[in-house]
Amino acid sequence: MDSLWVAKTGLEAQQTRMSVVSNNLANVNTTGFKRGRAVFEDLLYEQVRQVGGSTSEDTESPTGLALGSGVRVVATEKIFSQGNHMETGNSLDVMVQGRGFFQVLMPDGDLAYTRDGSFMVDSDGRLVTANGYEVQPGVSIPPDALAISISSDGLIQAKLPGQSQLSTVGTFQLADFVNPAGLEATGQNLFLETTASGTAQVGTPGLDGLGMTVQGALEGSNVNVVEELVNMIETQRAYEMNSKAISTSDQMLEYLNQTL
Amino acid sequence: MDRLIYVAMTGAKQAMRAMTTVSHNLANVATTGFRADMQSFGSRPVEGEGLPTRVNAVVESQGWNRQNGTVVATGRDLDIAINGEGWLTVQLPDGSEAYTRAGDLRVTSAGTVENGDGHLVMGKNGPITLPEFQSIFIGDEGSISIVPIGQDPSTQVQVDRLKLVNPPAEDLVKGPQSLMQLKGGESAVEDGLVRIVTGSLESSNVNAAESLVQMIQLSRQYELQLKAVKTAEENEQASAALLRMQ
Numbered sequence: 001m002d003s004l005w006v007a008k009t010g011l012e013a014q015q016t017r018m019s020v021v022s023n024n025l026a027n028v029n030t031t032g033f034k035r036g037r038a039v040f041e042d043l044l045y046e047q048v049r050q051v052g053g054s055t056s057e058d059t060e061s062p063t064g065l066a067l068g069s070g071v072r073v074v075a076t077e078k079i080f081s082q083g084n085h086m087e088t089g090n091s092l093d094v095m096v097q098g099r100g101f102f103q104v105l106m107p108d109g110d111l112a113y114t115r116d117g118s119f120m121v122d123s124d125g126r127l128v129t130a131n132g133y134e135v136q137p138g139v140s141i142p143p144d145a146l147a148i149s150i151s152s153d154g155l156i157q158a159k160l161p162g163q164s165q166l167s168t169v170g171t172f173q174l175a176d177f178v179n180p181a182g183l184e185a186t187g188q189n190l191f192l193e194t195t196a197s198g199t200a201q202v203g204t205p206g207l208d209g210l211g212m213t214v215q216g217a218l219e220g221s222n223v224n225v226v227e228e229l230v231n232m233i234e235t236q237r238a239y240e241m242n243s244k245a246i247s248t249s250d251q252m253l254e255y256l257n258q259t260l
Numbered sequence: 261m262d263r264l265i266y267v268a269m270t271g272a273k274q275a276m277r278a279m280t281t282v283s284h285n286l287a288n289v290a291t292t293g294f295r296a297d298m299q300s301f302g303s304r305p306v307e308g309e310g311l312p313t314r315v316n317a318v319v320e321s322q323g324w325n326r327q328n329g330t331v332v333a334t335g336r337d338l339d340i341a342i343n344g345e346g347w348l349t350v351q352l353p354d355g356s357e358a359y360t361r362a363g364d365l366r367v368t369s370a371g372t373v374e375n376g377d378g379h380l381v382m383g384k385n386g387p388i389t390l391p392e393f394q395s396i397f398i399g400d401e402g403s404i405s406i407v408p409i410g411q412d413p414s415t416q417v418q419v420d421r422l423k424l425v426n427p428p429a430e431d432l433v434k435g436p437q438s439l440m441q442l443k444g445g446e447s448a449v450e451d452g453l454v455r456i457v458t459g460s461l462e463s464s465n466v467n468a469a470e471s472l473v474q475m476i477q478l479s480r481q482y483e484l485q486l487k488a489v490k491t492a493e494e495n496e497q498a499s500a501a502l503l504r505m506q
Binding site for chain 1: 272275276277279280281282284285286287288289290291292294297299319320321335336362364366368369370371376377378393394407409410411433434435438443468471472475476478479482483486487489490493
């Protein structure tokens with residue numbers, strides 16, 4: 001009966017991988033999306049006969065027998081490679097070129113991190129994400145601002161009517177992590193800090209290894225459609241082979257029941 | 261009861277057991293760096309009184325398939341595949357060494373390097389610990405270079421080297437942690453000739469077609485054994501009928 005359950009772990013793992021592939025494909029046009037990847041490992045072995053066990057007083061079993069018990073998904077990790085540069089021309093669209101995340105204040109008071117820099121101004125003049133969460137440190141855009149300019153080191157300046165000089169209204173600070181793959185993805189293009197990611201190190205864009213901010217552009221999703229489609233084919237075939245293993249085991253048992 | 265039934269039962273049981281291994285291989289058809297398990301049937305004569313007519317079939321492990329899997333490009337800096345023969349060294353929780361071909365590495369918040377299964381990856385002198393870096397590059401012979409945080413990209417610092425080993429395949433056995441270990445439990449010595457490919461992973465070396473054919477063969481073999489069990493039963497019934505009072 002073991003082989004039925006072993007093959008079932010294969011089905012489950014392929015099913016999970018298929019969800020990851022579908023999620024990647026569904027987010028092929030999501031700004032700042034980072035693709036996921038399912039990581040598999042083989043499950044513990046049942047040692048039926050221990051290798052090196054004595055077969056007589058002075059001989060030992062050269063190979064032993066260990067039966068594996070299938071596969072499991074250990075992680076669905078995010079791959080933080082840079083997405084495409086998409087020119088939008090919108091003055092409040094900001095892209096991070098290189099490492100680093102924008103910091104966003106969640107309604108519960110916690111900080112979240114995002115690579116999605118499609119910012120907007122809310123009714124109070126605050127700079128917010130598309131979901132309405134405020135950027136940290138807070139930036140307020142004067143209501144009469146004629147134009148906004150964002151430099152590569154994150155300085156936000158506004159052109160006010162009747163003034164020839166630009167006035168500084170705020171700065172972007174980027175947060176970086178030792179292990180970005182350890183961040184917890186919460187949806188809404190946001191990530192949360194975890195013990196695996198390490199604590200956020202906040203700094204000025206362009207300094208200390210942080211990326212630069214680029215105004216008028218957004219970071220596209222880093223999903224590679226061709227790769228995902230190949231993954232999908234591979235997953236489907238692996239799924240079929242595992243279901244074949246289940247049906248064969250089932251036929252063996254069926255034959256047993258009918259014959260005896 | 262005739263002993264035939266026990267011999268046939270052993271055959272059927274072992275075929276079912278072999279089927280578990282085939283299922284295990286198929287379940288791991290997409291596991292990075294996986295090495296397929298191999299097995300064969302051996303015969304075990306039953307010794308005792310009378311003629312030595314009975315021989316039980318027993319599944320014997322033949323170890324693992326030594327063929328290399330296909331190298332698939334992923335483009336991630338920390339994905340490495342071993343080019344040709346060789347193994348990556350990882351540390352088990354008890355401090356001993358084990359070997360794997362799964363090179364999906366990641367850096368933890370403490371700066372240590374783990375592979376996808378969460379085992380610490382070994383360098384020249386014990387587990388690798390990296391200082392904070394801006395970018396990382398792993399060379400063909402396993403050297404790890406980084407650009408330290410806040411430095412110019414031209415400042416490359418070599419911080420460690422992966423411990424790549426190539427012990428003889430016959431000394432390696434699959435441990436219960438599903439990693440390879442040396443038979444005696446000792447550590448392998450570093451081999452400077454092992455080469456890696458960065459930005460790629462090695463796929464599982466399970467041959468799907470072969471596994472499916474094995475499955476068919478095992479299923480037929482199983483039916484054959486059951487047929488023998490059935491025959492034994494019929495023989496028994498026939499002899500019982502002979503002796504039955506009319």
